[in-house]
Amino acid sequence: MAEGIILAVKIAIAVLFVLNLAGLLTWAERRQSAFMQDRLGPNRANVFGVTLIGLLHPVADGIKMMMKEDFVPAGADRIVHTLAPFIALFPAFVAFAVIPFGDRLPIFGYEVNLVVSEINVGLLFVVAVMSLAIFGVFLGGWASNNKWSLLGALRSAAQMISYEVTLGLTIIGVLMVYQSLRLDEIVRAQGDLLFGFIPKWGIVTQPLGFLLFFAAAMAETKRTPFDLPEGESEIVAGYFLEYSGMKWGMFFMGEFAEIVVIAGVVTSLFLGGWQIPWVSTAALLSVFPGWLVALIQIGVFSVKVVILCWLQLTVRWTLPRFRYDQLMRLGWKMLLPISLANIFVTGAVILLIQHFKGV
Numbered sequence: 524m525a526e527g528i529i530l531a532v533k534i535a536i537a538v539l540f541v542l543n544l545a546g547l548l549t550w551a552e553r554r555q556s557a558f559m560q561d562r563l564g565p566n567r568a569n570v571f572g573v574t575l576i577g578l579l580h581p582v583a584d585g586i587k588m589m590m591k592e593d594f595v596p597a598g599a600d601r602i603v604h605t606l607a608p609f610i611a612l613f614p615a616f617v618a619f620a621v622i623p624f625g626d627r628l629p630i631f632g633y634e635v636n637l638v639v640s641e642i643n644v645g646l647l648f649v650v651a652v653m654s655l656a657i658f659g660v661f662l663g664g665w666a667s668n669n670k671w672s673l674l675g676a677l678r679s680a681a682q683m684i685s686y687e688v689t690l691g692l693t694i695i696g697v698l699m700v701y702q703s704l705r706l707d708e709i710v711r712a713q714g715d716l717l718f719g720f721i722p723k724w725g726i727v728t729q730p731l732g733f734l735l736f737f738a739a740a741m742a743e744t745k746r747t748p749f750d751l752p753e754g755e756s757e758i759v760a761g762y763f764l765e766y767s768g769m770k771w772g773m774f775f776m777g778e779f780a781e782i783v784v785i786a787g788v789v790t791s792l793f794l795g796g797w798q799i800p801w802v803s804t805a806a807l808l809s810v811f812p813g814w815l816v817a818l819i820q821i822g823v824f825s826v827k828v829v830i831l832c833w834l835q836l837t838v839r840w841t842l843p844r845f846r847y848d849q850l851m852r853l854g855w856k857m858l859l860p861i862s863l864a865n866i867f868v869t870g871a872v873i874l875l876i877q878h879f880k881g882v
Contacts, residue, residue, distance in 0.1 A: 525633060533639045537619050540825070545779040548832060549581050555833075556840045584772075591768035596668055599765065603666035608766070608773035611659025615780035618652045621645035622787040623707040625797050625820040626804045629813040637797075637817060638707050645706040646698070649788055650691055653743065656777065657683045660745075663774070664762035675761025678751045678847065685854035686742035686749075692862040693736040696869040697792050700728045706788075710796030714803060722800045725793035731865050733793045735858055740785040741835060742854070744778055748842040751850055786831035790824060794831075797824040 550565065554577060557564025565577035595601050622645075625637025642648060657680055664676025698704065701712045715723040726733045742749040753761035763774045790796055797820035799807075807816045845853065 529633060529635055530639070533635075533637065534620075536624070536821070537622075537639050538616060540624075541616060541619050541780055541783050544783045544828070544832070545776055546581050548779045548782060548836070549584065549775070550578055551833075552836050552839070553577070553580070555836050559837075559840050588769050588772040593770065594765070594767045596765045598668040600666040600668075603662050604765075605770070607659045607663030607666060608770045608777070609659070610662065611656050612773045612777040612780065613659075614652045614655045615777060615784045618649045618784050619787060621648050621706055622784070622791055623710055623796055624787075624824045625817050626711070627707075628804070628808070628817050628820075630817055631814065635813075635817070636707065637820065641707070642705075644704045646694060646704045646709070646792075649706070649784075650687070650694065653781070653784070654683070654687055656743075656781070659774075659777070660762050663766065667762075667765035669765050672762050672764045675753065675764070679745060679762055682745070682749065682751055682850060682854075683743060685851060686739040686858070689735060689739040689854065689858040689862045690743065692859070692866065693732050693739065694792070695866050696729045696732040697725055699866075699869050699873060700725070706791045706796075710791050710798060713795040714798050716801075722795060722798070724795045724798075729793065729865075729869070731861070732869075733789070735862050735865065736792070737789055739854075739858060740789065741838065742850075744781045744785065744835070746778060746782075746835070747839045748845050749850065750844055751847050782832055782835050783828065786828040786835070787824075789831055790827040794827050796827075797821070799823055 554564045565580040566574055568574065568577070568579040568583040570579060595604055620639040621642060623636075623638035627634060627636040629635075660679045660683075661676045664672040664674075664679070667673070697709065701709045703709055703712070709725075713722065713724050717723050717727065721727060745751075745753065753763075763771055766774060799819075804816065804820075807819065811819070
């Protein structure tokens, strides 16, 4: 009974975190783009004249999408057309199940590991599940019975395959350093210190891997400068051209949910997850009760995720869209060889360290 309640609470925390942050990002992106372009941004939606700096706009958008007509074009596959947005949104929530947002802590007499699902191949699970989003995108473009939508779907498939290769190769360096496929164990390993004073975070042990992973992960979200599947100037809004109402909204929310999940994965692999530099979980438990330590670690994890989300929004409004040939060249001729070189360099460094230690 108690285990079921604990699992339900952890699921609720993960789902609410992704949903609320993804919804808030729809507001944050518009405010940030307005700030960077020296304009006002969303400021019209209000209740009795109170605008709350535009925070009511996501609510207004949700109401508008629910009230819009559910349009399905003539000749479209109605069933697949309806299922595609669900398939595109679902993987983001499932992938977050293996991302740890805290350590294993004693809370109210129970030992609780602050991760929804404790599986031994969590890192492979994230990569595998996130790659399923391509099915929703491709099926949405194909089922719409529109040549431009199909072209956007084909672009998306080619782009995501290109960058998933780099994404998979990049995490090999992380596995070599931390010797585990469990994300919670990888985060715990980052609590150690290098040379007695440098946190053993992934960004320190794998700086090139961090840049490669972050670039490839951003390409997975299909957002500027990697938004070729939605190239309005060439293919009239891409794979969701024939979508309206909440179906379009689910594609839209899927992208923002992917931003949150990617930020969570990068935080866990390269920024120490819930770790506080130079402060161990044991040190926190010696001062605070377990439930308060859990809140502290969830807060630290959340701050890192929000910073990475902000960074992705900043990149999105800073760089122009790549041409399709530039995108493919970046993926296959630049990131792929560099990711392979990163594996060999990481292996060589590990062998040298083991040699000098006499292992």
